[in-house]
Amino acid sequence: MSIDHIRGFIAQDMGAIDNVIREKLHSHVALIRQISEYIINSGGKRLRPALVILSAGAFNYQGKYHHDLAAVVEFIHTATLLHDDVVDESELRRNKETANALFGNAASVLVGDFLYSRAFQMMVEVDNMRIMQVLADATNTIAEGEVLQLLNCRDPDVDEENYLRVIRFKTAKLFEAATRLGAILGNASPAEEDAVAVYGMHLGTAFQLIDDMLDYSGDNLDTGKNLGDDLAEGKPTLPLIYAMKAGTQEQSDIIRKAIEEGGKDGFQPVLRVIQQTAALDYAKTRAQTEVDTASAAIASLPDSSYKDCMLQLATFAITRNH
Numbered sequence: 001m002s003i004d005h006i007r008g009f010i011a012q013d014m015g016a017i018d019n020v021i022r023e024k025l026h027s028h029v030a031l032i033r034q035i036s037e038y039i040i041n042s043g044g045k046r047l048r049p050a051l052v053i054l055s056a057g058a059f060n061y062q063g064k065y066h067h068d069l070a071a072v073v074e075f076i077h078t079a080t081l082l083h084d085d086v087v088d089e090s091e092l093r094r095n096k097e098t099a100n101a102l103f104g105n106a107a108s109v110l111v112g113d114f115l116y117s118r119a120f121q122m123m124v125e126v127d128n129m130r131i132m133q134v135l136a137d138a139t140n141t142i143a144e145g146e147v148l149q150l151l152n153c154r155d156p157d158v159d160e161e162n163y164l165r166v167i168r169f170k171t172a173k174l175f176e177a178a179t180r181l182g183a184i185l186g187n188a189s190p191a192e193e194d195a196v197a198v199y200g201m202h203l204g205t206a207f208q209l210i211d212d213m214l215d216y217s218g219d220n221l222d223t224g225k226n227l228g229d230d231l232a233e234g235k236p237t238l239p240l241i242y243a244m245k246a247g248t249q250e251q252s253d254i255i256r257k258a259i260e261e262g263g264k265d266g267f268q269p270v271l272r273v274i275q276q277t278a279a280l281d282y283a284k285t286r287a288q289t290e291v292d293t294a295s296a297a298i299a300s301l302p303d304s305s306y307k308d309c310m311l312q313l314a315t316f317a318i319t320r321n322h
Helices: 003-009 011-024 030-040 047-058 065-088 099-103 105-126 129-152 160-185 190-217 238-246 249-261 267-276 279-297 305-319
Strands: none
Touching (some): 011 047, 030 065, 030 105, 047 065, 047 160, 047 190, 047 305, 065 160, 099 105, 105 129, 160 238, 190 238, 190 267, 190 279, 190 305, 238 267, 238 279
16 A cells, blocks of 8 residues: 555545635635645645544544644644744755745735634634644644754754654654544544554654654655755754764764854765765654554554555555655
8 A cells, every 4th residue: 555545535525625725725815825826736645634534533423523623733734844944944845945035924924814713713603622732732832843953953962762752843743643533533442542642642753753764765756855954043953962972973973063153165075974874764663663662552543544554654654765
């Protein structure tokens, strides 16, 4: 089973989600419509909405709220991307100019706020306090993760534990929320809900670990971003953290200096140290551990095509090149 098979399996649901997104993006303010549509239509894997669909399907949910909540999750994710790109001063995402590069920082931040508030309007319409709690908690945790990452920038003393904490807050929390929402809609037991939430958390962590690897090993056309962007922003990701720990003092100093100073100049020397210390192999091994934990968490769920797709997504998480 491939990622294309998974997309085909839920294609009808994803089409319904796209319809919800188009409807809910409507605003009387033309610039909001313009920027929102630019971001939503600029590609992306739509993994988080897909997880809502797969999780709900695994518990045989037959209603329509999974489409609405999948759109809510995508809006929250998109809002974080808009704000991320402003904070990081990014110019390229998914092989296209970022919204802040095209429309300016102020417009990007404010449209991100619009997407957050529209998401909360939509979750209120579902009229389920448990769902509101999950999404409110997730959004708050994501914001904490953003601030933690900001504090870690240009700090070469960040260790693996603190790095993983940022990932679990900033990225994996929305994966966890997406799978939990599907379980709630499907009236899963508390144990089953927790099982898919663990799956989502570890799947999201694996995805981010691979993203951080691809910043040093990917292809610009595949990843849709400039290689070395994380280093240029002074982000101490796992390949750097491990290379500093495993390398010589001289190698560690090269990375430390690059993190502290940021910019593009130190990329090639850092890349050589990463290769010499097998830091990417280490990061991939850590990602594999996360995927194994994710898959084990849902092993006891009833067999279904939805469960099979969730397991296959875990495989895709560490075999992808984009």
